[in-house]
Amino acid sequence: MGNDDHNLLGGLDSLGLGGLDSIDLFADNKVKVPQSHKKPEAPKKEEVKEEDLVFEKSYTCPACSKPFKSLTVRTGKVKAVSQDVDLRWKFKQLDPLKYDVVMCPNCGCAALIGEFPRITGKQAKLIKEKISASFKSQDPPHGKLSYDEALARYKVALANAVVRGVKASEKAFICLKAGWLLRGKAESLTPGTPGYDEEKKKTGAEEDAFxxxxxxxxxxARGSESFPMCGMDEHSVDYLIAALSFRFGDYALAEKLISEILMSRVASDRLKEKARDLHEDIRAAR
Ligand SMILES: [Zn+2]
Known part of the structure; x- marks a missing residue:
């Protein structure tokens, strides 16, 4: 599986998708790379109930044609409070990443919220054959999603993306968001509770794998697709690659991309500032 022996799509047996762990994610896209320097933060108290910040949005499934509802974050209700070095936003009231996957509870057709309406008829047919055939229908979620429920949805979306034969960037974006989701989960764990250390370690390893x-x-994708990519321009994607390369020890690539961003005439001042901060981090780590 990819460049890591971590079982990325494991744990889906209860959904009927227990055989997915041998999928090679980027096998049909061709084109590789250790650790968080972010300190864990204390869990925050919720001022508003998460249930009040989400609503049930109606969809019709492109694969099984049945209507279903998916929990969606109410726009304008959540405020970003900070951004991590790899561009993940942190929010005050809830973690919106939990609600970024739309999944049909009947047949397992799933994608990131922006991609779901773009599933083609041909792709729907492939999903029916390769996902729905073994998917065990679920009770639709009500109220709110737990981190583990959300993670299972990301894994199903990733399996769908592989089956649909989508571009590398779309699969990469699902992996990126799943990794960020796991960081949110790790931050939500309460130090001192039973099993905390073990769960924290396991969650961190899963985050790394994604x-x-x-x-x-x-x-x-950078070498084979056009921009914008997943809503990001070329310099933002380069910055993201630099931040992740730094995290996993490829300082040379990170520095090369950062210097290109800093020399660019079109990269935004905000991105250049982030690139400078990242450069400082790399120098301090060397
Ligand atoms: Zn369906």
Missing amino acids: LKNALEGFKN
Whole structure:
């Protein structure tokens, strides 16, 4: 599986998708790369109930044609409070990443919220054959999603993306968001509770596995796809690759991309500032 022996798509047996762990994520895209320097933060108290910040949006499934509802974050209700070095936003009231996958509870057709309406008829047929055939229908979620429920949805979306034969960038984006989701999960754990250390370690290893695949996918996409990519311009993608390369020890690539961003006439001042900060981090780590 990719460049890491971590079982990226494991743990889906209860959904009927227990055989996915041998999928090679980027096998049909061709084109590789150790650790977080972010300190864990204390869990925050929720001022507003998460259930009040999401609503049930209606969809019709492109694969099984049945209507279903998917929990969606109400726009304008959540405020970003900070951004990590790899561009993940942190929010005050809830983690919106939990709601970024739309999944049909009947047949397992799933994608990131922006991609779901773009599933083609040909892709729907492939999903029916390769996902729905073994997917065990679920009770639709109500109220809110736990981190583990959200993670399972990301894994199903990733399996769908492989089956649909999408571009490397789309798979990389799912991996990136799943990695960020796991960081949110790790931050939500309460130190001192039973099993905390073990769970934290396991969650961190899973985050690394997803982010390594995200890095591989974006490096792959950078040389073969056009921009904008997943809503990002070329310099933002380069910055993201630099941040992930630094995380996983490829300082040379990170520095090369950073210097290109700093010399660019079109990269935004905000991105250049982030690139300078990252450069400082790399120098301090060397
Ligand atoms: Zn369906």
